[in-house]
Amino acid sequence: MANTLTALSFNNSYDIAIIGAGPAGMSAAITASAAGARVVVLDDKPRSGGQIYRNVDASPLVKPAVLGDDYLKGSQITAAFKRSEAEHIRGVNVWHVGDNGEVLFSLEGETQRLTARQVIVATGAMERPFPIPGWHLPGVMSAGSAQVMLKSDGIVRDGAVFAGTGPLLYLIVAQYLRLGVKVKALVDTTPKKNYVRSMSEVTGALSAPAMLIKGLGLMNEIRKSGTKVYRFADSLKVMGDDAAAGVSFCVSGTSHEIVCDHVFLHQGVIPNLNMTRALGLQHHWCVQQLCWKPTTNNWGQSSQGFVSVAGDSSGIVGAESAAAMGRVCALGQLVNIGLMSEPQAVTEAANDQKFMARQQHFRRFIDCLYQPIDQHRKPVDDNTIVCRCEERTVKDLKQGFAQGGREPNQLKSQTRCGMGPCQGRMCGHTVSELLADWRNEPVDDVGYYRLRTPMRLVTLQELSRFTDVKPTVTPTAVNSEELDSCEKGSSLQEKAQ
Amino acid sequence: MTAIHKSDALVIGGGIQGSSTAYHLAQRGISVIVLEKDTVSRHASGVNAGGVRLLGRNIAEVELSKAAMKMWHQLDDELDADTGFRARSLINVAADEADLNALRSREQQMHGLGYFHEVMLDKQELRERLPHVADHCVGGVVSEQDGYAIPFHSTQAFRVAAERKGAMFCEGEQVQQIRKVGNSWLVSTVTQQYQAEHLVNCAGAWADLISVMIGDNVPMSYSAPMLMITARMPHFSTPVVGAVSRPLSFKQFENGTVLIGGGAKGFADRANNTTRLDYSLLASGAHNAIEFFPIMKTACINRMWSGLEAYMPDNLPVIGKSTRSNNAYHAFAFSAHGFQLGPVIGQVMADLICEGHSRFDLDPFKINRYERKVL
Structure with a gap:
């Protein structure tokens, strides 16, 4: 049975420490602990699931189905994770991972330390910054924070403008509309030339037709709702002096202005780099995704041998590939610590590696289609x-x-x-x-x-x-009420970002 | 074949000492090239705590430090740049009677030598200057002229001013070999060759390696003094603050952030240009800060870091001529308190090169002071 640790005592050394309990971290933990490794998973949220499956088993919504099938799928993996032998330290902020395998984290206001022979960084993605005039004003948030508010607290903003590009933007608008929330407009900044360019990748996209159809379905859903949609917008600006008062943009040279108090911006996601950078791992610039990525081999192993990077923190791959990558990273590390033979790992990883390769075709199409324009980056x-x-x-x-x-x-x-x-x-x-x-x-x-x-x-x-000599451990478990308040705290933090 | 770069003087190391030396030499019409293995101000000179401190100096350093302090107060004008210098005074807090006794005997010694810039504060005077100091603190000592500067900006200011006067800075040039042929120093880096009559070693945490190439052995060590800075907090302290007998030092900048130091050392990896922090030592630094200033309890730490710094066994720098070679000079191992001396050290080096001597007594800083005369 899974040991969910909050303030309970934990061991201070492990075979594998996994940072992040999203699809990559959870699947790595399931695989590694099933093979007998002593695994600990540290995550900043009160429940497993990461951003994508946030609160999937405890949604504040009456009908979580509005969030879509992909979201609900998350409950399978969170259930498997809970059944695993991996220890789960939740609601903690990991604030240091050293090049010696030392992990320092805040647990209820106290810093604790553990060490691990291997580390898997699975800290996921963050939304790409959207540095346009006025993006810093109060009233402007990322579309991701709109989703965090929705998944965590069931809070929405009426009459907001959503602007930018990328599947997540359309998904959140659709989720809003399904809940009957009024969306003032969707300003789509995907340029025409991306549609042309991405056609060259279309054979790739067709190798994953289900996902492509899903994307088109969302756009149809939004159009059918009667929501005003502006396409091919550029020169996006947030108007206002002390707070957002509206947005302005151009469509084929004609300028438009929409008055609104709330603007949600989104132009895709990029790897969350702070941990991989603080670890001093080697990174490279990815021209396809226009972001930095930690350099890894087929097993997700970074330039620092004992550290692997799985899921979106290694480059944007999506939830299903992230889960596959988590398993592959775990298999690689099981070999490193002597719990599995190399041939066995190769055999067991084969299907996941094939799946990831197939997904990459679709990813190329998506990256090409939703590449944010220069003036917005x-x-x-x-x-x-x-x-x-x-x-x-x-x-x-x-x-x-x-x-x-x-x-x-x-x-x-x-x-x-x-x-x-x-x-x-x-x-x-x-x-x-x-x-x-x-x-x-x-x-x-x-x-x-x-x-x-x-x-x-x-x-x-x-x-x-x-003190790293003798960890101080409070012998009381956090009860569920406290967890709930903790949850609100973490969503506020996300908003602040 | 590569062309050889010739100049009157070569300075190795683009920290504040090297940049200040280049400035003073260039000002006197000496052609000078600075060789920096990374980028100017990359190590200790760019990431130190920025303390501009005369208070509590070792007696051997007081004259140099006083001269430097005078220069700091006019440095922005002289260099036509913003070094970030602010005269805020520096107060060392006494936590108990033993601290006060230590201050009293220091006062007696300083007055005996004719120095009056350190002034003792009683409990009430301390509170007037530092309203948020903890109740148990019994007094302190203040130096009015002291303050802080922004280290990266200060070092860059010397660099830019030196360049304006014709000095040349070559970054990414790691010295591999030094030879003396006739009256010329020949210095090779990976791809380039340099030749000069005078050679100045300001190589900081790497200066022992350069010393050996020049022909001087030196018992230098290096380490990684650690710092941390908080997110902005309400203004609570104008003076820079230290403690008489505890490793504590902090300053609050105009933007509200508080820089906390105190000299605790992390782990240095000189070969790889990196350091590792010792979090339990940083924890005791945090503990001291809160004990003296309870208001800092809720301060949020934004960044922690350390830089690579050179130390001598007596924590005094090496300043002066090479004892084994003509026309070679050293200024390094400032043991975590060399930033304030930067402006005057450049002048001293320029004096040694141009006049052959300095007006300061440099005997305590000789490179061979640890050589045993008799076995």
Whole structure:
């Protein structure tokens, strides 16, 4: 039976520590623990499932079916995870993973330490920043946060405008509409040329027709509802001085303005890099997905031998491939720790590896179709904010560049861009791409921030009580009421991001 | 075949000491090239705590530190740049009677030497200057001229000013070999060759390697002093704060963030340019901060880091001429308190090169001070 640990005592050394309990982390844990490995899974949410299956077994909605079949599918994997022997430490913030296999995490305001022979990073994806004029204003949120509010608390915003591109955007709009929430408009920034370009990948897409049909179905659902849809929009801006007052954009040269208090932006997802970067793993720039990815081999093993990266944190693959990848990573690590022979791992991984290869065809089509346009990734307007924490604009960065900040870390020291609490999560990709343009060099040569511990804010008081000699363990379990409040806390945190 | 780069002087190391040396040399019309193995200000000079401190200096350093402090107060004008320097005063807090006794005997010693810049504070004076200090603190000592600067900006300011006067900075140039042929120093990096009459070693945590190439042995070690900075918090302290007998040091910047240091060391991996933090030591630093300033309990730590720094066994720097070779000079191993001295060290190096001597007593900083005369 699965051991769900909250504040209960846990061992302090494991064969495999898995960070993240989404599809990748859960399936890695199921596979590894079934083979006899001592596995611990650490996750920041009170329930397993990750972002995609958030609260799948405890939805606040009367009819969770509005969230779609893909969401409901998550209950199978969360159930299997609960049956596994893996230990699950939930509701914790992992704030440090060392290059020596040391894991430090906050559990109810106390820092705890464990060590592991192998580590699987399965921290998933985050939404791609959308650095357009006004994106920092109150009233502007990411479409993902709209979904977090919906899945966690059943909260919605009436009369909002959704703008951007990508399947998740259409899915959330559809989920809103199914609940009878009014959506003022969907402003689709997918450019015409993407439809043309993605046609060359269409044989790939057809190798996964079910998923393609699903996507078209969502768009039809939105159109049929009578929601105003603007297609091929560009020059997107959020209007307003102190708070969002509306959006403006152009469609084939004609400008439009829509008045609204709430704007949800989305232009796809990118790997959540903070942990893989803080670990100092080797990364490369992916031209197809326009994001940094940790460099891994067929088994998900990174440049640091004992660390593997699974799921969307290794590059956007989607939930089903993430689960497959979690299993493959686990098999690789089982070989590393001597619990499985290499030939057996090769045999057992074959189906998943084949599945992932097939999915990659479809992914190429999706990446091509929903590739966000340059002006929405690399802001041109001098006054557009790039770094929200330190309020640094394109103009500030240009100045820093002129003063010798040619590389992200120099630019950070020069301008404070990326020095705030989000540790560059919201500006890192923008800075890499802008510098590459300004230097006229590939993004790979420009690089990224050196990330520092802690990966989540830790209070001075919590740190002051930390000792790695003898972990302090409170012998009381957290009851479910407390978990619920904890849950609200975590969704608020997501919103704040 | 590669062309050889010739200059009057070569400086190895693009930290604050090397950049300041280049500035002072260039100002006197000496042609100078700085070789930096990474990027200017990449290590200790860019990531230190930025303390500009005269308070509590070792007696051997007081004259240098006083001269440097005078320069800091005019440095932005002199370099025509923003070093981020702020004169905020520095207070060392006394936690108990033993601390006060230590301060009293220090005061007596300083007054005896004719130094009056360190002024003792009683309990009430301490509270007036630091309203949020914990109740148990009994007094302290203040140096009014002290403060902080932004290290990366300060080092860059020297670099840019030096370049304006004709100095050349070559980044990504790691020195592989140093030879003396006749009156010339010949220095090779992976792809380039340099030649100069004078050679200055400001290589920080790598300076012992350069010393050996020059021909001076030195018992230098290196380590990774750790720092942490909080997210913005309400303004609660104008002065920079230290403690008389505890490893505690912090400053609150104008944007509200608080930088906490104190000299605790992490683990240095010099060969790979990296460090690893010791979280239990950082924990005791956090504990000290809260004990002296309870308001910091809820402060959120945003980043923790450390830089690679060089130390001597007596925690005093090496400053002066090579004892084994002519026309070679050293300025390194400042043992985590060299940032404030940066402006004056460049002047000292320029004096040694141009005049052959310095107006400061450099005997305590000789590179061969640990050589045993008799076995």
